[in-house]
Every structure is written in C-alpha cells, then in structure tokens.
Amino acid sequence: MNQEQFHAALEALRAALSFSAPADAVLSRYFRENPKLGSQNRHFIAEAVFGVLRQKFMLDRICAPDTNPRRMLLAWLARGGRNLREFEPIVSREDERQFLSTVKAFKLDTLTLAERAELPEWVAAELSASGMADEAILALGRGLSQPAPLDLRVNLQKMKRDAVQTELAALGYEYTPTPYSPFGIRLAGKPAINRHTLFTEGVVEVQDEGSQLLGLLVAPRRGEMVADFCAGAGGKTLLLGMLMASSGxxxxxxxxxxxxxNLKPRLARSGLSNVQPQRIESENDARVKRLAGKLDRVLVDAPCSGMGTLRRNPDLKFRQSTASVDELNAKQTAILASAARLVKVGGRLVYATCSILPRENQGIVEAFLASHPNFSLVPANEVLAEQKVELDTGAYLQLQPQIHGTDGFFAAVLTRNA
Structure with a gap:
C-alpha cells in the first residue's frame, strides 16, 4: 500500500459514501475519470470501497465520535491485518497513530446485534419480529457481508456444461459445478470472463445460482406461452427461453x-428466436390485458429492496428504509395481482424477490392467496424435486448466502385452479 493507492481509494470512498448512486456505478465513473490507474490500483480501490461499505456499522462505532471517510478507511485497513509499520507512508500525525493503535483492540461485543450483523437496525428488527433467532440473523448478516463468487449459466442451446468446464480447465480457470443448478458453474476469483469467446458467443451468461433456480421453478415447456413480467435486463428471460428450447x-x-x-445484445448472443421484448406503460398496459387467461407460465421477479444482494451491493442497506419498502410493498401487490390475470386455468405463476424481508416475500404471497381463492400454493420443494434438484427449503424457496452460497432469494410457486 502506497500513498497514491490510499489517496485514490479515499477519493473514491468519499464519492461512494454520498450514496447518490450505486457504489459500482460510482467506481465505474471514478475509473473512467482516472484512466491511468493500473489494474493493481483499481483492484485495491474497489476492495477498499466495498470493504468499508460492508463493515460500515462497525467502522462507524470504531471511529466515533469523529467518523469521517479517512478514519474509516484507516480502520478498515487496520482491522484487515495490516501492522502499524505499513501505515508509515500515509500516517504522520500523532493523533492518527494513536487512533490506529486502538482500532485492533476494539471489542465486537460492544456492538448491537444489528451492528454485528452489519444490517440496519430496522432490518434486524423485522427479521427478529418474524421469529428469526439472533444467531440466525447474525449468520445471515455475516453471509451477506462476504464478497459474492462469480456464477455462470451455461446456454445449453449452444454447449453442454461438461464441455464448457473442459474449455475453462484448458484456459487455466479454477471452477466448480454449482451444487444445485444443473447448468451453473462457479468460478474462483473474478476473471474477466466477458472478454472470452465463451461469453461473447453466448455460450455462458453471468447469473447467480439462486437466479438460475427461479427458472427451474417456472419450468416452462417447449411450445408454451410464457411471460417474464418484470424482465429487466433479461437474465431470467434468456434462461426461460433456453428451457423452452427457443420454441413457443x-x-x-x-x-x-x-x-x-440492455437485453438486446444478450438476446443476440444467446441465439434465441422465441423472445418478444415489449415495453409496457404499467402493469395494467393494454398489451398485458390482451393476454388475459392465455399464458401457461408467468414469472414475476418483483421490484424489491434488494436486501438479498448485499454481497454485491452493500450500499443498498444505506439507500433503503422502512418507508421505501412500504412503497415497494404496494407495487409488489399490484404487479402480482396484474400478472395473475395472464395465467390460464392450470397455469403456473411464480413470485420471486431478491429480498430477505418477510413482508416483501411471504407477506405478499399470503395476502395474494387470501384475496385470490382461485390460486393455490404449490410447494417449491416438490417442484424442485420434479426437476431433480436436491434442495429443500420447504413450501417456499428461501435461499441464504451462508447456507446455499447464493444471494438471498425468495420464491413462491402458485397455480390457477378451475
């Protein structure tokens, strides 16, 4: 660590701590504005910014009452195992030397449960109120504070997983097949896979294993009519298209x-011909209404707080609140009710979020079932068993990073009855 690295990391951290934009967007802009930074410096800066954001609740307490970005960065570096001699190039003031000597002695047992879990107090309170034990909240929070691995989904329309693994091995990549998804691969480290022909030719897509499992809950068949109701940039759309063998x-x-x-270049790479991207004004768009009662499968990957993705987006916990989740709950309720109108009798509706909050998950589904007696819950563990996936989280799919190695995901499978 040298002065140049430290000051660049501090500059980027100050920008990220404004929370005016997602941290990854802040870093991308910073790197664009500083093109002469080498790869080693960029790696250090990114690690430092995300490291501070992941441990901010603890660092706030360590640095109090003078919590500022410089002290937070110094504290994060010191807690990361650096000895005091390594700070000599960047620390000359006596008060900062004394501060560093106290950092390593900080006792974690002085923190609240939420602070130890690196979760906002309101999130920990909601999890506790739902019946989650303190130890489970702590384990979940710590799981969400770890960096996420790089998961790939193999496009089986172009190549089998074994063949992709053989090619990755020949290139010197370290990998393991994902434990649950039959078409997933987990890479070690963070290689720039987007520069490789496997990626540019649409053989693999970057997709968390949890997201891949959602496609297996939808389980679309060849020739069916299917909708990805909140498609976004289309990761799950491409997965569904692959499972449909580009038919229907x-x-x-x-x-x-x-x-x-953003879906268009991914769609072109995938080779799929059965996808119809359509922008709609709202969940009540006329194009949606025309399809009422006609679809075999509908996936609702609802807009949510993203609290299950903190491994990748640690700044989200500072940009969400109980009030913002209240607004999301209203949207989730309206979107699920609208999407349900598309499903034909005997058809399947899958509601999913990347949230760990019960009121975005079970709460929405239970309220929907209470107001829609023509729908019933299909146990997610039974659906996965039919797909030969050895994973049982009960009637709902509930994934947690410290248990399953995925982002925090929730999904419910519903069917429309006569």
Whole structure:
C-alpha cells in the first residue's frame, strides 16, 4: 500500500459514501475519470470501497465520535491485518497513530446485534419480529457481508456444461459445478470472463445460482406461452427461453426502455428466436390485458429492496428504509395481482424477490392467496424435486448466502385452479 493507492481509494470512498448512486456505478465513473490507474490500483480501490461499505456499522462505532471517510478507511485497513509499520507512508500525525493503535483492540461485543450483523437496525428488527433467532440473523448478516463468487449459466442451446468446464480447465480457470443448478458453474476469483469467446458467443451468461433456480421453478415447456413480467435486463428471460428450447412464445415485459435495450445484445448472443421484448406503460398496459387467461407460465421477479444482494451491493442497506419498502410493498401487490390475470386455468405463476424481508416475500404471497381463492400454493420443494434438484427449503424457496452460497432469494410457486 502506497500513498497514491490510499489517496485514490479515499477519493473514491468519499464519492461512494454520498450514496447518490450505486457504489459500482460510482467506481465505474471514478475509473473512467482516472484512466491511468493500473489494474493493481483499481483492484485495491474497489476492495477498499466495498470493504468499508460492508463493515460500515462497525467502522462507524470504531471511529466515533469523529467518523469521517479517512478514519474509516484507516480502520478498515487496520482491522484487515495490516501492522502499524505499513501505515508509515500515509500516517504522520500523532493523533492518527494513536487512533490506529486502538482500532485492533476494539471489542465486537460492544456492538448491537444489528451492528454485528452489519444490517440496519430496522432490518434486524423485522427479521427478529418474524421469529428469526439472533444467531440466525447474525449468520445471515455475516453471509451477506462476504464478497459474492462469480456464477455462470451455461446456454445449453449452444454447449453442454461438461464441455464448457473442459474449455475453462484448458484456459487455466479454477471452477466448480454449482451444487444445485444443473447448468451453473462457479468460478474462483473474478476473471474477466466477458472478454472470452465463451461469453461473447453466448455460450455462458453471468447469473447467480439462486437466479438460475427461479427458472427451474417456472419450468416452462417447449411450445408454451410464457411471460417474464418484470424482465429487466433479461437474465431470467434468456434462461426461460433456453428451457423452452427457443420454441413457443416468451414475452419479456418491462416498464424501462433502457433495461430492455440492455437485453438486446444478450438476446443476440444467446441465439434465441422465441423472445418478444415489449415495453409496457404499467402493469395494467393494454398489451398485458390482451393476454388475459392465455399464458401457461408467468414469472414475476418483483421490484424489491434488494436486501438479498448485499454481497454485491452493500450500499443498498444505506439507500433503503422502512418507508421505501412500504412503497415497494404496494407495487409488489399490484404487479402480482396484474400478472395473475395472464395465467390460464392450470397455469403456473411464480413470485420471486431478491429480498430477505418477510413482508416483501411471504407477506405478499399470503395476502395474494387470501384475496385470490382461485390460486393455490404449490410447494417449491416438490417442484424442485420434479426437476431433480436436491434442495429443500420447504413450501417456499428461501435461499441464504451462508447456507446455499447464493444471494438471498425468495420464491413462491402458485397455480390457477378451475
């Protein structure tokens, strides 16, 4: 660590701590504005910014009452195992030397449960109120504070998983097959896979294993009519299209033109011909209403707090609140009710979020079932067993990073009865 690295990391951290934009966007902009930074410096800066964000609740307490980005960065580096001699190039003031000598002695047992779990107090309170034990909250929070691995999904329309693994091995990549998804591969480290022909030719897509399992809950068949109701940039759309062997009709609905534009190059790489991206004004768009009662399968990957993705987006916990989740709950309720109208009798509706909060998950599903007696819950463990996936989290799919190695995901499988 040298002065240049430290000051660059501090500059990027100050920008990230404004929470005016997602941390990854802040870093991307910083690297664009500083193109002469070498790869080693960029790696150090990214690790430092995300490291501080992941441990911010603890660092706030360590640095109190003078909590500022410089002290937080120094504390994060010291807690990471660096000895005091390594700080000599960047620390000359006596008060900072004394501060560093106290950092390693900080006792974690002085922190609240939420602070130890690196979760906002309101999140820990909601989890506790749902019946989750303190130890489970702590384990979940610590799991969400670890960096996420790089998961790939193999496009079986182009190549089998074994063949992709053979090619990765020949290139010197370290990998393991994902434990649950039959078409997933987990890479060691963070190689730039997007530069490789496997990626540019659409053989693999970057997709968390939890997200891959959602496609297996939808389980679309060849020739069916299917909708990805909140398609976004289309990761799950491409998965559904692959499972349909590029047959039938697959609608990719979203209210954002920009997100659907991001789907276009991915769709072109995938080789799929059954996907129809369509921008809609809202969940009540006329194009949606025309399909009422006609679809075999509908996936609702609902807009949510993203609290299950803190491994990748640690800044989200500072940009969400109980009030923002209240607003999301209203959207989730409306979107699920609208999407349900598309499902034909005997058809399947899958509601999913990347949230760990019960009121975005079970709460929404239970309220929907209470107001829609023509729908019933299909146990997710039974659906996965039919797909030969050895994973049982009960009637709902509930994934947690410290247990399953995925982001925090929730999904419920519903069927429309006569």
């Amino acid at each position: 009709r697959l609608y990719a609905f979203d209210v954002s033109e920009k997100r659907l534009a």
